[in-house]
Amino acid sequence: MDNWNKKEKQLITDKIDAALAWQKHTGFPTWVGAWMPSNYNDSNDYPINEQVKFAKYMSKQLNKAGIPFAVNSDTKFYNRETNKWIEEIQPVFKSIFTN
Numbered sequence: 312m313d314n315w316n317k318k319e320k321q322l323i324t325d326k327i328d329a330a331l332a333w334q335k336h337t338g339f340p341t342w343v344g345a346w347m348p349s350n351y352n353d354s355n356d357y358p359i360n361e362q363v364k365f366a367k368y369m370s371k372q373l374n375k376a377g378i379p380f381a382v383n384s385d386t387k388f389y390n391r392e393t394n395k396w397i398e399e400i401q402p403v404f405k406s407i408f409t410n
Contacts, residue, residue, distance in 0.1 A: 320368060327376050343373060345383035348403050355387075359402055367406040382407060 348366035
């Protein structure tokens with residue numbers, strides 16, 4: 312594991328820890344409204360293998376912490392016009408939902 316991955320993982324862990332501390336302090340449950348395994352709003356410029364690494368870690372940590380989440384956007388995984396899964400993104404989808 313290189314330093315970049317360690318730093319990125321620590322950022323995720325720190326944010327989850329802060330959310331859990333806030334939840335404990337306030338008594339209000341926390342959740343993640345939407346996160347993306349790639350830069351979907353702009354150019355989706357992260358390779359699939361990097362999206363898989365990020366998505367697997369993010370979803371595993373959120374599940375471990377008991378924090379519900381939504382992934383943005385479902386249209387990156389499923390084509391509503393053809394009613395078919397988008398094959399090239401399936402490794403990312405599976406990394407999120409098979410933790």
